[in-house]
Amino acid sequence: MKTWCVTAVLLLCVGISVGRQLQQGSTPSSGGNTATAQATATATASVGGGQIYAIDPWSLGKSYAPLTVAASSRIRFNWNSRHGVYRIPSGSCPSSFSPGNGIIALAPASNGGSFTTPPLSPGVYWYACPVPTHCPSGMIFKVTVV
Ligand SMILES: [Cu+2]
16 A cells, blocks of 8 residues: 655655656656656655655566665665565676675565665665566666765
C-alpha cells in the first residue's frame, strides 16, 4: 500500500528536478519499447534525528531518481520477487557482483525481502540489485547524503 506524504513529495520534487539533469543518459526515449516508471523514494518515518526513505517496491520496470538526503537518513528497500541490495562504487553496473573493490553485499538476492541501511554519513552511495540484468535494467539508485 502506498501512502504518499504530500510534504515529502514536495520536498523530493526539488531534488528530483535537479537529479534528472544529472542522471546519466538513462532517460527513456519517446520511441522506446520499454515502459519505465520513474520511482521516487518516499519519506516514511523519522527515527533518531534521521528520516527513513522507502524504495517500495524495489523492482524491475522502474528507474530510480537520484535522491539527496540529510545526514543520518536511512534508505529502506522493499521487494516482492527475486531481488537484493548491493552497494557498488559508482554509477556503472559491475559485470560481476562479487564482493570486494567497493562492492558490498548488503542483502543478497532473495524472493521478497526488506533491507534498511544504517544511518548514513555524508557521501555518495550507489545501490544496485545483484540479480543478473537487473542493474542495467534500472535497478540502480544514487543517494547523496549531505
Ligand atoms: Cu533485482
